[in-house]
Amino acid sequence: MSYTFDFGPVFAAWPMLWTGVLGTLKLSSLSMVMGVALGVVFMMMRTSNKAVPKVIAIGYIELIRNTPILVQVFFVFFGLPALGLRMSAEQGAILAMTLNCAAYAAEIVRGGVQSIRSGQIEAGRALGMHTLDIYRFIIFRPAIRAVYPALCSQFILMMLNSSLMSSVSAEELTYFAQTLDTQTFRSFEIYFVLGVVYLMLSQFFSVALQVVGRVYFSYPTK
Amino acid sequence: MIREFGSAEFLFLLEGARWTVVLSLVAFTCGGTLGLVVALGRVAKPALLRALMAVYIQIFQGTPLLVQLFFVYFGLPLLGVKVDIWVALTIGLSLHTSAFLGEIWRGSIQAVPGGQSEAARALGIGYVHRMFDVVLPQAFRIGLPATISFLVNLIKGTALAALLGLTELTRSGQLMANITFQPLQVYGAVGLIYFFICLPLTYCSARIERRLNVAR
Numbered sequence: 001m002s003y004t005f006d007f008g009p010v011f012a013a014w015p016m017l018w019t020g021v022l023g024t025l026k027l028s029s030l031s032m033v034m035g036v037a038l039g040v041v042f043m044m045m046r047t048s049n050k051a052v053p054k055v056i057a058i059g060y061i062e063l064i065r066n067t068p069i070l071v072q073v074f075f076v077f078f079g080l081p082a083l084g085l086r087m088s089a090e091q092g093a094i095l096a097m098t099l100n101c102a103a104y105a106a107e108i109v110r111g112g113v114q115s116i117r118s119g120q121i122e123a124g125r126a127l128g129m130h131t132l133d134i135y136r137f138i139i140f141r142p143a144i145r146a147v148y149p150a151l152c153s154q155f156i157l158m159m160l161n162s163s164l165m166s167s168v169s170a171e172e173l174t175y176f177a178q179t180l181d182t183q184t185f186r187s188f189e190i191y192f193v194l195g196v197v198y199l200m201l202s203q204f205f206s207v208a209l210q211v212v213g214r215v216y217f218s219y220p221t222k
Numbered sequence: 223m224i225r226e227f228g229s230a231e232f233l234f235l236l237e238g239a240r241w242t243v244v245l246s247l248v249a250f251t252c253g254g255t256l257g258l259v260v261a262l263g264r265v266a267k268p269a270l271l272r273a274l275m276a277v278y279i280q281i282f283q284g285t286p287l288l289v290q291l292f293f294v295y296f297g298l299p300l301l302g303v304k305v306d307i308w309v310a311l312t313i314g315l316s317l318h319t320s321a322f323l324g325e326i327w328r329g330s331i332q333a334v335p336g337g338q339s340e341a342a343r344a345l346g347i348g349y350v351h352r353m354f355d356v357v358l359p360q361a362f363r364i365g366l367p368a369t370i371s372f373l374v375n376l377i378k379g380t381a382l383a384a385l386l387g388l389t390e391l392t393r394s395g396q397l398m399a400n401i402t403f404q405p406l407q408v409y410g411a412v413g414l415i416y417f418f419i420c421l422p423l424t425y426c427s428a429r430i431e432r433r434l435n436v437a438r
Contacts, residue, residue, distance in 0.1 A: 003300045066374065066420035067413040068381035071392055075413060078399060079406035156284075163286035167385055174288060187296035195285045195293060202284040 009184040010193050016180065020173035021197065027172050028159040031094050035101025035158070036151070042106035043113065044135070057106070064103035070164050072096050077168045093162070093170035101158055108150045112143035145217040152209040156202045163198070173197065227402045232411060238394025239415050245390060246377045248312055253319025253376075260324025262353065265331050275324065282321030287379050290314050295386055311383050315376065322372050330365030331357060367434065370427035374420045381416075391415060 010017075045057035064072065076099070077092035087095065116139050124134040144151070166175035177194045181187050225231065263275040282290065294314040298305045305313075334357050342352040384393035395412035399405040 062421065062424070063413075063417060066378075066424055067416045068378035068392065070381040070384065071395070071409055071413050071416060074392070074395070074399075074405070075409035079409045082404070082406040160284075160286040163288045164382070164385075166288075174286070187292075188300050191289055191293040191296060195281075195289050198286055198289060199281060199284040203280075 003188075005189060006186060007189045007193070009186050010180070010189050013176075013180050013184075016176050017173065017193075017197065020171070020176035021201070023170070023172040023175070024159060024162050024201070027090070027093055027097060027162045027165060027170065028155065031097035031101055031162075032155050032158050034094075034098040036105045036109070038098060038102035039105025040109055042102055043109045046106060046110060047113065061103045061106055064100055065107075069096070069100050069161050070167065072100055073165060073168055089165075089168050089170040092168055093165035093172075097158060097162065097165070100161075101154065104154055104157075105151070108147050108154060109143065111150070112145075112147035113139055115146045116143055141217075148213045148217065149210075152206065152213070155209065156205055159201060159205065160198065225402050227398070227404045227407045227411070231398055231402060231408075234398060235391065235394050235408075235411055235415060238389055238391040239419070241388065241390040242377065242380050242392075242416075243419065245308075245311060245315070245380045245383060245388070246373070249315035249319050249380070250373055250376055252312060252316035254323055256316060256320035257323030257327060260320050261327035261331060264324060264328040279321045279325050282318055283325070287314075287318055288382050288385065290318055291382055291386060307383075307386060307388050311380075311386065311388060315379065318379070319372075319376055322375075323369065326368045326372060327361065327365050330361040330368075333364045334360045363434070367427045367431035370423050370430070374423050374427070377420055377423075378416065 042057045042060060045053035046061065048054055073093060073096035076096040077087070077089065080092075081087070120138050121134055124138045129137070162170075162172055163174040165172055166178055169175060174194065177190050181190050184190070260275050260278065263271050264279070266272060291311065291314040294317075295305065295307070295310040298310065298313070338356055338360065339352060342356045347356065380390060381392040383390050384396060387393070389397070391412055395408050399408040402408060
């Protein structure tokens with residue numbers, strides 16, 4: 001082996017990579033928040049008694065869950081402008097990731113809602129509460145609490161998936177790493193450091209979100 | 223001249239889909255074999271081995287598949303190994319698969335009641351037979367739905383091969399979108415092909431899971 005490792009250029013470009021980290025966090029957190037919100041809508045449609053919303057929701061969820069996110073982002077970023085919907089790389093990335101996240105979030109949240117005992121919901125209905133009020137006051141918090149770990153892994157998954165957004169040149173971590181690669185040709189070192197940074201990010205969020213969850217959901221259940 | 227997206231173009235996408243399927247099967251087979259080793263290591267006696275496997279799994283679950291593939295594709299040549307894109311992708315996807323399947327199968331092995339293993343030991347059955355004839359067949363049943371779900375993830379993951387330049391389904395779509403200037407139709411078609419490859423698997427997995435839950 002005659003290759004000399006040189007991590008110098010990678011660390012010299014640290015400010016650029018830091019911008020990338022921020023970009024990655026922006027993409028994944030924005031699309032996570034919007035994705036969960038949209039996912040809740042799909043979840044409500046999925047569990048409703050009416051056939052039409054139910055079929056639409058199931059179709060959407062299955063379509064998203066059975067196609068690669070890479071194809072979804074290509075469809076959004078290259079395909080939708082044909083319909084007159086123009087967007088920047090970042091907007092396209094956030095839109096694609098939100099649409100993707102919504103399908104997964106809908107299924108996760110549905111699991112949580114189904115864990116609520118039906119007596120609770122019936123009690124709400126007996127008190128004459130509106131469906132939305134039942135969701136708001138009775139179902140959501142315990143439901144989210146029940147599936148909080150799954151939502152956390154979904155966020156970390158979104159963060160890792162956001163690396164694919166480099167393919168439409170959204171400015172996130174992998175995008176900057178590739179830029180750096182074309183400037184310095186230090187591929188091995190760059191992708192090694194890139195892997196380490198992602199690993200640190202996912203470990204950090206896995207612990208941090210757990211702590212947040214413990215604080216936020218620390219009320220007694222019984 | 224700009225071509226329209228018609229049946230000939232769709233056939234081109236299907237040609238690409240063939241490589242998506244081949245790549246998935248190769249990675250699943252190699253990764254599955256390695257994954258079994260990872261899973262067995264993860265439930266083995268020596269604490270060091272278990273910790274090592276846990277770190278291995280953590281590395282692959284904590285970094286994006288794209289970065290893993292880049293690392294293999296650009297890293298191996300530095301070690302003096304000349305890698306063909308197929309070799310790089312097979313290695314990258316197999317390692318990725320082995321970590322995920324290893325973790326899934328660890329869970330299913332541990333879900334087999336401990337009495338089974340103890341009974342086998344009491345009968346004087348050695349490690350190999352205890353694992354392969356007693357524990358693993360039962361673990362297989364438990365782990366099947368999750369394994370199939372992962373296969374779906376793997377098929378979707380092979381789309382990343384397009385970013386390294388292998389002409390599988392997604393890359394065929396990119397090429398076709400550039401020729402026809404009809405990205406909406408092309409990527410729609412690409413998505414549908416993936417959908418019809420993955421949907422039966424998803425359906426299978428959900429069915430098996432439901433049946434297992436009823437049996438329990």
